[in-house]
Amino acid sequence: MNKTFTKILVLILIAVTSFTACTKDTQAITVANLVGTYVLVSQTEKVTGHPEIDVTTEYHDPCELDDQTILRSDFSATLVDAGTKCSTVDSWTVNWSLDGNVLIIDGVEYNIKSLSQSTLVLEELGAQNNIVITTTYTYRRY
Structure with missing residues (x-):
């Protein structure tokens, strides 16, 4: 009986440890949590049917x-041309706002798919001739 109890205890400890190790660092979508510096990591597109x-x-x-x-x-x-310079313009500044889960930068709306301490994922939807194009932007946060 002692071996069975020990096995069950070990399994419970492994399960608890595994569960807490997978906890995501997601944050509520608020102005305070969005304030920060971001660098684009990737941009993907999904076209209807592809x-x-x-x-x-x-x-x-x-x-x-x-x-x-x-x-x-x-x-x-502010967009800052950091690191390797692309042009002679070092930066430009626009306005941004938050409407629920929609981030609006210079009038362009992005749905916030996820926000964490290290990552911001935005989604932009577009349509042309009944074809929906979903563009996803993943940013690393500093």
């Missing part, structure tokens, strides 16, 4: 993949 594809290098030059997007608490958003 598989999702990675279009990061098709739409972004290597010098753009180290640029920073900074969301500030005063609702200004």
Whole structure:
């Protein structure tokens, strides 16, 4: 009986440890939690009836993949041409806002798919001739 009890106890400990190890660091979607500095990691597109594809290098030059997007608490958003310079313009600033789970940057709406301490995932929907294009942007947070 002692061996059975020990086995059950070990299994319970493994289950509890596994469950807590998988806890995600998701955050509530609030202005305070969105404020921060982000760098684009990937961009994918999904067209109705087709598989999702990675279009990061098709739409972004290597010098753009180290640029920073900074969301500030005063609702200004600044794009900084950090690292390898793409142009002579170092940065530009626009406004941003939050409406529920929709992040609006310079008038463009992005659905927030997920927000964590390390990652922000945005989704932009577009339609043309009854074809829906879903673009997903994944940002690393600093």
